[in-house]
Amino acid sequence: MRKGLFAVLALFIMLCVAMGCNNNDVLMEKNITVITDSTRLRVMSWEGDTSSLVVDKLVNATKWTAGIETGNDWCSISRKAGVPGDTIRIFVTKNLADTMRSSFLRIEAGTTINRYRIRQQARE
Numbered sequence: 001m002r003k004g005l006f007a008v009l010a011l012f013i014m015l016c017v018a019m020g021c022n023n024n025d026v027l028m029e030k031n032i033t034v035i036t037d038s039t040r041l042r043v044m045s046w047e048g049d050t051s052s053l054v055v056d057k058l059v060n061a062t063k064w065t066a067g068i069e070t071g072n073d074w075c076s077i078s079r080k081a082g083v084p085g086d087t088i089r090i091f092v093t094k095n096l097a098d099t100m101r102s103s104f105l106r107i108e109a110g111t112t113i114n115r116y117r118i119r120q121q122a123r124e
Contacts, residue, residue, distance in 0.1 A: 033057035044120045045120070045121060048092060048094045051090045052088065052089045054086070060112075061109035062083065062084075064108060065080060065107070065109075066079070066080055066082075066105060066108070068103055068105060068106070069105075071118070074093045074120070075090065075091070077089065078090075090105065092118070100119060102117055102118060
């Protein structure tokens, strides 16, 4: 049992060293790879917050477009189009409600459409 646990731990450490452990997550979904500064666009602060992602790789496309599906009054993005390597910054205003709110960032590349959930905490 201990040998198995040791082997798993050793493998994890080797993968971290090989891939570089950091606070970024790589998400590959439907032919679009993005690198985010947090898991699935972390839950953002109720006080107003900024997050970002890099549209890293596209399959069968050379450019992308992006938009916020709902929540345009409280959630916005820094750019609506780009090419691989470009960064999208996501901004949310202060949430004065007692409930969490959410929206979706939509990225399109060729015929591929990916949606990423954006969540913001309720007021504390």
